[in-house]
Amino acid sequence: MPSTENQGFSLSFSSFGRSIFGVGQEQVHSVEASNESDSCNLELGSFQKRVTDRFQDLSVASDEQFLSIDWIQKLLGAFICCQEEFRAILLNNKEQVTKPPLDRMISEFFERSVKALDICNASRDGIEKIRTWQKHLEIVFCALGSSKRALTEGHFRRARKALMDLALAMLDEKESGSVFSQRNRSFGRHNSGKDHHSSSGHSRSHSWSVSRSWSAAKQLQSIANNLVPPRATEVAATSGLATPVYTMNCILLIVLWTPCCSHSLSG
Incomplete structure (x- = not known):
């Protein structure tokens, strides 16, 4: 409207x-x-x-x-x-x-x-985050959305993990650590120590890095x-x-x- x-x-x-x-x-x-x-x-x-x-x-x-x-x-x-x-x-x-x-x-x-x-x-980064959230929601839907099969404990565990990963991804970086490292773990890719960016002063998305105080x-x-x-x-x-x-x-x-x-x- x-x-x-x-x-x-x-x-x-x-x-x-x-x-x-x-x-x-x-x-x-x-x-x-x-x-x-x-x-x-x-x-x-x-x-x-x-x-x-x-x-x-x-x-x-x-x-x-x-x-x-x-x-x-x-x-x-x-x-x-x-x-x-x-x-x-x-x-x-x-x-x-x-x-x-x-x-x-x-x-x-x-x-x-x-x-x-x-x-x-920043716009690309925001789109990428939304796509990540969508993937987590798709996992939940695949695990719980079918009415043609009986739900098992495995389905609930998979849905719960996806929802936890989604919650972590949607938290502010300073509260949840690296959003992208959490995303990578949720899809089975583990970051090595040298790949993990733990700087408290910057957000990191691939090659783009700006101060937390950066504003569009x-x-x-x-x-x-x-x-x-x-x-x-x-x-x-x-x-x-x-x-x-x-x-x-x-x-x-x-x-x-x-x-x-x-x-x-x-x-």
Whole structure:
């Protein structure tokens, strides 16, 4: 059912998108007006229009569609398309990429992209945990769910063990030790001493390690820090290329903002 909270997220997404892409279009059009024959400016204007069209389509989703799986898939598809087109723009303007102030802007975009990996890894980590919990529940269902056979003590023992492993996996790490080592034991894989990570200061998931105080919201704020539209002088100095760099920063922020919204709604 739609909620006022969901409506709030949808409205903020729509207004956020309009403010971002409206600024970008005005800047690109101002450059085009001063030099209409420049093919680079035409390329940038076309890119900006495609970006606007894609996100306008996303912003008019109904409350039921907003943040649904289909909507998120469409969002990721739009991001990938924009990313590929942005990459092509940079490749077509290699001589500008290494010149200031564009080199600084692109470097900041890459830094934000690296920070974005933490949020992506956190989302993947959460999905992996849910899959682990699902496996434990499937064990319980297989042990106790059949009405065509008599239940034995072995079935109850298997179900009880799966439920205990599930309870351990769902506890906070500082209370239950390593969640993933518990998961491995429940599926018959025993960690050796050198593989067991017992550090009290970090959570460990494969190659990803962050402080317990790490927060997706704080990371998102860090990515958003100092993200302001380029000045007219910067747009002119970069032959308009500052605009797609700013646009891609905003698109990255929107895509990362989505899992945080989904978590808030589900919580």
